[in-house]
Amino acid sequence: MDLAGWNERLSLHFASLRDVRADRETHLPIFALEHGLSDVEVRELSEAVRVHVRHAPPAREHAVAWIVYAAEIGYGYAGDEYWQTFEAKTPGWTRNGERDWIRDAFVAFRKRFEAASPSGPWAGKFSIIAWPITHAILPRDLQQQLARILYDLRHSFSAELFDEPQRLGDFIAAQSWNTSARFRNLVQAPALVGQIAAALLLQGREGFKTLLHPMTLKRIGDDVDRERRGRDWLRGARRAAEERAKIRGLTIGRPTKTTFDRRDEARAEVERLGIEPRLVLRPIEDSRWEVSLEIPDLSHLLLRFPQVRDVLTESRCTVAGAAGRPLARGRCLYGPQRVALSRWPRPEDILLKFERADLQLEFLLRAECMLRPGTTWLFKVASDGLAYESRGMRVRADSKYVLVSTDSYASSPLARGVELTCEGVRAVLLDVPSALTQEWEQALRQFQLTQAKSIEVWPAGLAAVAWDGEGHGEWLASETPTLAICSDHPIDELTIAMGERGPSLSLALTDTPPGEPIFVELPPLPVGLHKFSVAARSGSAAGSAVIGDLDVIMRVREARPWSAGVTTHGPLDVELDPATPSLEQLWEGKAALAVRGPAGRQVRCRVRMFVHGGEAPSFERQLPAVTLPLDSDEWTLHFERHLKQDKDAPQAYDHAQLCEVEFSADELGIFTLRCEREFTPLRWALRRDTSGFIARLHDDAGGGELAVERYSFEQPTIGEHLPRATEHRAPRTGGLYVATMGEFRTSMVVPPIVKDFADLRCEPRIETPARTDKSISWLVSLARLWGDARLSGDLIAGTRQRLVGRALARRIWSLLGGDHWGRKEDEYARGDLGLRELRRAIPQPARQHQGYGGREALLADQLLPHEVLKRLADAPLHERGAAFVDFASKLQLFPESGRLGGTAARSSPLGVVRRPQSSTWVAEFALRMASDPGAVEAWGGNKVEEGVLQLREAPTLARAARFVVLAVDQHRQSHPVAGELYAGWRWPS
């Protein structure tokens, strides 16, 4: 059949498919991969396409055939490069074809056949290849991931979830935050993913027969089955889907929406999710109690509010009142965890605050993540010794309580003062006797407490997920709660009612003596908040009186999906920042990784690299075991020493698409970190042949004007324009390769060829520009250009990047610190000057006499003395920062605006409205600028210009900051590790 014939056959097929699918209420789109052709026919069609394009450009009358051809290539796409594969498989395309033509053909196909349209941010970035990849439905490399995620989610399936593809897709998207970048792109079109998933799970069942063409579905299913793991996952997920598709009203799929029209609706939804942090007190020593906050698993928020996903996954979280570092990105999504508080949160504090401000998330968190309003909180001491917050301010006889208040307590002989490891509150211990005296009753009134009613309720048989002892509890949606109810007075009737129209039960209990519990099984409850009212009556029906009543608040939630590996309730704890680091971040030391567990235990560590996922590894090494606990700096050093310096590792890295790092410790568990190559529209790759390095530009961007430049190490501020080719043979001296296309820019450091020692020598030359804000800004942008560049595996690439980065930093500080400082720093860099002499170049602060009460002038040597610097060098970064703030404050080094921390706005010389920053911000800016100017923009955003102005106003502060950075670098007595320009100065990104 010729190409016209194929086109006609396919057009008829797609038209028929469109009509069938249009019958569904949901108007599901069709995909090019649903072509209905056999393998042999696909091969024949492909051959017809190739024959045509060898001699002629693609024609509109063959567009549908071309679309099927492009989608078939998309089906095999694995994230490397689409067009390279396309061109290799289609001889003549480079000469006769145009990428834009393919996009136009897909757009026309969508219009004509109501076909799928790519959506989401990735479709904007990859504006052409998004079409064939979307129309490939589920490219092979993503199939296993979808099968796995469906398996993980199987316990949460319900009929409602399968009713609307969008809802199922949202659900999958919410659980995909830690999958590969490619999979996260896929779920940016949730309706399409939902359609694919529902088809894979339920195809063949009534109502699900037309989700995808049966042949296409079989093909995908067969490909999933090729790997046993995928087959088992899909089989398990299908089985659960078939069982649970019959169930309505129980789980996450109940009628709901992920966008809420009214703010109060959204708040109510958050309340139902059960994400309220819980306060717990723990006795630690004589009369002292530690206060900790149990942070809930926020992954439930993702399900209902996918729009806050980016903040939850990509932003660190500060816990109000906690003294330690912020929680790593994504940390709140792995399960509950406890954080010790050193300060009682203020009533207006949101207990969890994310670094990246997001008004929507903040609004949602205000619903549940704040302290219970008031000035007093009651904690019941349980039999395990811990004290759990009791929400009603009620106490029971023969029980112990800790009462915590922000106010002072009037003294009472019945309340013993106890100390908390938390500022801002006072606490007393109440040991309530079995019979309350008048004195006790008075004391309880004084503390605004009441005695619990005569009726008591508790979970019977098996524990609830949580139970506060007084009527508030949490269960899983899969459970059938049973309650025990007991009264300490004789009762004749017990009534249990669930809302006004809900089920109720009335029991005559004439034969039940006081104190004997009765057991009540509740009906299955959907996810959400439920209230049961329990009332006990005595007397005959006509004259009965309520002698006790209690409201039971039950929160029913989804179970967290199980996945293999390390969990927060296991003994091995792995902290990653970012939560899903790329291969480049791992290699370049830009991913923080810490492993915690029993101190002294050895953990084995294995690294494997893969050219293609799913294939045998191209590189495998067992690194020496690490000893717990392993902090991030130790890991970076371990990885650098034992992996990056392996002679085969650099080349393996250059070719790898995926790297797996596995930590295993027998019964403690296994954790596998998977790092994939960054998935960007424009990226460099490097290969080496006998004559040197060749930089190849991978271009999956949608089009635009391409510009390529090379910067040499010797003259790192001058870019040399290169031809707009995709392959560039690098000179022996290497350099920085930068490609720009529209809004996309990518850069890579190509190392020099090193044959002898002379090749190792390099001295970057940077002319000193005029001392203007513009010059500083220009140098900072160059530092960023060099700092952001990807590194090839060859270690010398990193060394050269650091060399250039340091030279740029020196030049920036010669502008900020003045000519004299600049000269002294150059001498210091050459080794002609020691730290002691460099310190003398920090002039004495002009205001020292005010600061030191008129004492004699401060000598230069007293500024940051040697022993202080030595101590600081080994201190963690945040302690060093705090010490610098303290030092600069004492010496009044901050600029006027910074010192005052005021809010008045004023204009900069450039006309920008300036809002003075706090002293702490200025100090951190100074230290960041002094240690890694290329990264300062990513941290400071649009405040960088303001920071520069502040430093120019306070040159002594600027020089002091720079001096501290250089001194710590020297005192550390170790080379900077990956990700550091100066030793000891690796800032969290």
Add this chain to the structure above:
Amino acid sequence: MRRLTAVEVHARKIRELGLDPEGLDLMTPEGLAGALRRAASYLCPCSAATLVRAVVRPLRGLVPDLDHARELVEDTLDAMVAHGDLLEQPEVQDGAQSARVLLYAAPVSFVVRHSGLVVLLGVAADQLSPLPSELERRIQYLGHIRRLSPSSASEDLRGELRELGLLELTSDAWLRGPKSRTASQLLAANDRALDAVAPSRDIPGLVLLDPTKPVRYYRGRWIEPRAQTGRFVARREQAYGADLWCYVQLTNGQPERMIDLPQRGSRWRGCDEAWHLQMAIDAHRGGAQRFRVTPSGQAVVIEFFSPAPAWARRRWDAIGEPVPTTGGLFAYRIPKAEIEEERRFVHEALWLEEIAVGSR
């Protein structure tokens, strides 16, 4: 919504645990172990006391004696920790290790025996089972132990469980004990460690395991220090936490030196090291601890009078089933074919002496 009797509550909850209400209730070892695993799936990491509380409280009104129930729950929990469902480890807070010991949920894992029998270990969050329902139905519950037997000679349970994401622990890793030593060597190693520490003063709440007391009544061997001189396995109080195990040197009842157990970097619990050391002390003194073997149909029952380290109990968990004992501390029924190997192990690794058949 309906009222249930206590018997019905037992039956419903046993079924919720995936167990058979025909033969089991919430007070059987299987029921208690199931309830503990379920509570651990919500609460871990937590103290043992927290887990015990979570299981005992809901039994109020369902069992005649809550104190007895608490004892049973504690015993079952001990057996589960020794078995490897839960891991006892020092608490890690902000990267630093504290003296407080917590229970962590072991990852969902399995051990394959030479026979093909699979022992299941660990606890998944929110009590979700990673196993498909047909495998779930095939689990055999024997006390705190969960096992799976291949349904046919060709069934590849190992492959299937690995594919499902369960972590495989090799039998050697699971059963790994300390390196083989004689009782004298173990004692000497601990004595050297004790010699090397600085003298200690008062140790609050110290209780000793008295080597002179009869080895067949473990609870009766615990005494408070009075005028003893020598080196003892002991426990000492910890403010607001479980007692700590130690090895202590006394002169006239006054502590002079002390080392905490487990020693740093050890993979064993404090009690494992302490019980093993006591076995060595008893054997060295010529008063070795005892065990008894009695026939029981096609099997034998091996019975112990003192606690044994986790690595020893796991052997019997793997090949036998826990059975009640009268007069002993714990017992297992094991196949006759295994008994000679176990006798050898008990003699060589634990230095125990067998009580002759017929003697009580």
